[in-house]
Amino acid sequence: MKSLPELAAEAAQFFHGEAGFHRLFCEMKKKYESLGRIGGTISLASFTKEEKEAIAAFFGKEMTLVSLQAFAKQLDKTRFAGVSLEELLVHYFGEPLVANKERREAEQQEKAAFFQRLIAACPSGAEWLTAALEHPNEYRLLHQAYAQQREELYASICTVCEALRQLPKQGTYERLPLFAQKVTGDPHAFDLHTFQGKLLLSALEFYSRKKYQLSSVEEVNELLQSFGILREDILNFVTCAGILAETKEGIHPVFSAACETNMALNVPLREIVALTRAYPAKGNAVFVVENAGVFSELLDEAMPLVSTNGQLNLATLLLLDLLVESGAHLYYSGDFDPEGLKMADRLAGRYGENLSLWHFTREDYFASMPSVSLSEERLAKLQSVSSLKLQPVKQEIERCKKAGYQEAILPVLRKDIEKEKAELS
16 A cells, blocks of 8 residues: 555656646646645646646546646546645656745745844945845845845945945045955955845945935045045036135135136045035125036126036035135026026025025026927936926926027126125225
């Protein structure tokens, strides 16, 4: 007399020899994994003629639906009586049946154990890793890597946590390649397009307690700088005139000489981060323009000027920060296009009442004689413009679908600066 395990093995061998049953057995296994028990039905609508004939021969009649419980009862009428369907499926596939719920729970336990090992090994990143484990939707990079490249993830996180431990002391700065060389021996270890570089940004964003748009070069630079790490510190520069600045040693001689001769300066980030203070050489107002051409036209008025050169890079933002900290009031003028409004919106949000939007009204938009057609893709960028003061011009740009530029309103910009200059005389 054969034991039940032997009989179950024999039954599995029999059904393996009947090609028409394989698809049915696969579907029954899926159904068990879904329900966690023997139950449910399987439609044969998509089965082949040969498969349907094999199943009909087993039941003694044609079938359109197969109930798992009915299959189990029919199995008990064969020479394999006493073998449960669950035992048959185990022997047929050569592995235990595990319900999806149990599998997910086991996987979650395994993932939690993985992160707990990391937390124990990397105390400098423990808080970040705990947050990543508890909020997988906010840290998809880590969880996707866990699913695809677990060992690489473990090693990379350990490297990033070592970087967190060796961050520059507050008030000091290191260039990203040199920082990477110090931590890992490889100057490209934290290149920002790499997996490890993205992990570093994730960790720094967490510890900054702020949200950054990590697809924005400017915001990534700002995040790194907040932890004393610099990149592109020469090519990242701000154009200014009529601005005085100080370092720990006192008044900066280059800024002072430039003010005396009304010379424009292109000041790289590496020099900006060394400043302790910046302020207008005359009065309290600083006029900030988007375009270098407009800056050059206004330079003859010998008033405090800053040009963003079409982008809000880190050097520009840090100089504006210093100016606002000194009590200066910013007046910002830019282009009447989606990119220009986004920059104006960002500055308005950053500086609040310390910044005035300078000629950004509906009337100014029309005075710029808008004629350049805007694509729907560019117009979509306006959706993120939230400043209440920009809403009227935003709505007109959306309606007209055309861009205007600040060069066209240069006379009114110059008139405002001349008026401010006369009041200071």
